[in-house]
Amino acid sequence: MALVVKAFFSMKFSEQFENRFVRMLAHYPTKRSVLVPTLLYAQDETGYLSPEVIHEIAERLELTDLEVENVISYYSMLTKTPRGKYNVQVCTNIACLVRGGEELLDHCKHKLGIRNKGTTADGMFSLEEVECIGACSWAPAVQVNYDFHENLTTERMDEVLDEYRAKN
Amino acid sequence: MASLVSHPDEVKVVSKRFGMGATNIDRYCELDGYTALQKALEMQPDAIINEVKNSGLRGRGGAGFNTGLKWSFVPKQSAKPKYILCNGDESEPGTCKDRLIFEHDPHAVIEGVVIAGLAVGAHAGYIYVRGEYRYLLEIMQKAIDGAYARGFVGKNVLGSGYNFDVYWHGGAGAYEVGEESALMESLEGKRGIPRIRPPFPAVVGLWGGPTVINNVETLASVPHIINGGAEWFAKLGTPKNGGTRLFCLSGHLNRPGVYELPMGYNLKKMIYDVGGGIPNGRKLKAVVPGGSSCPLLTADEIDLPMDFDSLAKAGSMLGSGGLVAVDDTTCMVKFALRIMKFYRHESCGWCIPCREGTDWLEKTLKRFHSGGGIEKDIDNIQYLSENMLGRTFCPLGDAAALPTISIVKKFRKEFEDHLEGRPCPFEEHLVSV
Structure with missing residues (x-):
């Protein structure tokens, strides 16, 4: 075969x-x-x-x-358009919403200078508002590609982004 | 890796091996692993089914159907192969327990799948893991390889002459695939469009063969029932609600986390004692008792036992065990909007009441929250939601309608406070789209 x-x-x-x-x-x-x-x-x-x-x-x-x-077209993780090297997926569903998920999304928009579903000019990061990723008890949570980052604050989010940037 | 918590009231059955290195097969065996399988191999299939039936184990995915009874619907004789399908597409907002089971005790899931196979006469089992949980696939693959190497699965399981294969299968992001018929479509490589029933999966399922579909926690409970006995398991809970449950506590709580508590544990105690109460001296406003599809309970309605029947009596559902508590700073219009945005996103569009209903409801709620609401919209939201109920192929339409109806009914005043250009009294910014 x-x-x-x-x-x-x-x-x-x-x-x-x-x-x-x-x-x-x-x-x-x-x-x-x-x-x-x-x-x-x-x-x-x-x-x-x-x-x-x-x-x-x-x-x-x-x-x-x-x-x-x-x-x-049915599955939300599949895409026909390129994303950034690191796809930052911010959950804003109910458990994350009440613990600052939207503030985290807004923070990422400003920090990366892109909108929801946008990609930075250098192709490093893309940003996506996503539905529940199964981290409700550790909200607010973000997935960067497949890595979970939980119990986040805006300060911790900055560190996470810097860590990915430093990988290059 | 998600962090673990504990509380003295916990009764650890499904979570008893959490944090004990049981992903390693030797360690799992040291902790009584695969002993239930050995026992089950010496039992008649009907005896296994009866044991599970009498234990009062009910589906942990949300529907709460008696597991043994579900197994008994599979025909004894079948021209087509029978299958076991483990539903690990955990996507119900508020729910994060199956992830922990896969992460800490993957062999318990495998053992449950093989025992289910023995009970109904299947020879293959598929473990469907949602695509976002990629790190778990590596854990599952290693566990399955280990189980094959030791003869717990594969040809001639433990010398019994019984053959059973176990495979994992990854999804790619879709809430609706958690619905059993959509799950089968997805496994067959298609869009997760629900199938019309009857025929039910127990008769016509995967590739046309009789199929048992159970949630991860349900199957992980099975080895404990075989080892401990139906009577022991049943007595852990309340009548007709056997065992324990992994409750996922989230939202405005001091100690959120996944706790294993007996079925029937008091909800108020769960929030104020186990969950540590509401932070910052604020007051509880509402509780989503079992995932986003359940009707909400107000702070006055929570003095009740958390089991399937008590929640149904209170007009809600125990669902998937995802408890979201929200405090008095939360705008319920916005909360309803966020729930509806989710269901609009996840609706496959196959049935018109769900496709159109979720879209119009999201638009109406959004207009409402941004100050453009008019009084008759409050009743329109109710009317639209009620007209979705029971009119769709799969329960996604109901899942969108039920919480919405409850929010409008129980928090009507908050909708009135948003009328005609008045800013949101909770000063939240708009849900971004």
Whole structure:
């Protein structure tokens, strides 16, 4: 199976992606079942789901590009447009709302100089107001890519952003 | 990693291995792990189902249906393979408990899935984890690999001749997928559009095969029931509400956190004693008792036992165990608006009452909060919400309508205080969109 996949397709994903893809296909009675996690893993490597990536995955799973796009539009984590290297996702749902989630979002807007769903000019950060991320008891909470940051204050938020900036 | 809390009133069953390194399979086995599976392998399937039924375990995802009864609906004979599907798409605002179970005790979930498989005669189980919980996938993968290596899952489980495979599956951000039929659609690689029922998943589920769908906490409770017995588990709670629950305390509380308390624990005590009361000398205004889809309770309505039946009697729901307390500085119009904004965002648009209802309600509430409300809108909000109830394929429409109806009914004066250009009396800025 691995050989077939590699011989047929040109799009370059990491070896880890390919191994996981082949392993996942064996877990389900239909190929299509791997679609949602596969799209997210692909996006983790390519930053966003470009027409090439969509076409590649559609071919692999014997779907049309349109069927794949139809699925992408349903899931809030999947995107067809590039985000910043670090996607700052601020929760403002009820548990975070009453503990300063909106103030945190406003603070990030000012600090980064971008609006909701915007990206900084250097491509470093993008900002997104998100729905409940499952950190209610540790509100207000933010996810930067997949990392949780909880019990935040505006001061702590600044430190978090600085830590990501310093990684480069 | 989320921090743990504790309180003397806690009865630790599902959380008993939290913080004890039980992600490691050796440690899990030292802490009685996989002993329930060994016991279950020697039981008849019907005996397992009866044990779970008699324990009074009810679905911890929110619906509160008797778990053993749900399992008994799966046909004994089936031409198509049967499946166990563990619902870890935890997305109900206020709820953050399944995340802790995966993080601290992943093997308990796996063990529960295998026992459920034994009970209904399934040979594969899928553990669906919401996409945002990426760090948990690594924990789950390691746990599953360990369970295979030790023979707790896979071919010939512990030499019994019984085969059972366990897989995890990641989502990609969708609240509605927590609804069982939408969950199956998502696992099959589609948009999470709910299916019409009947047929129910127990008869026609994943890829057309009979499927048991249970919440993470429900399945993690199962090994404890097999080990401790139905009677012991049932006695932990109140009649028909067996066991304990992970209550996620959040909002305006001094000691928010996830606490495991017996079913039927008094809500007032939960807020003032376990949760440490309301900070800054303020007063409690309202409580969301079990996640954002539940009708709110006012501060006068909280002297009641937290179990499914008592909450239903009080006109609300125990839901998913997500308790959000809000103090008297909170604008309830704004609170209603934020809830509606969420449901409008999450509505898949498949059914018109939900798609149009959530959109119009959000618009109306937004206008209201920004000072453009007119008196007849108060009744319009009620009218729109009531007309969504029971008229949609999945409960998302109800989930949007129920809290809204309760807020307008119980806090009508706050809506009146917002009328005709008056600024919000709570001086909050507008919800940004």
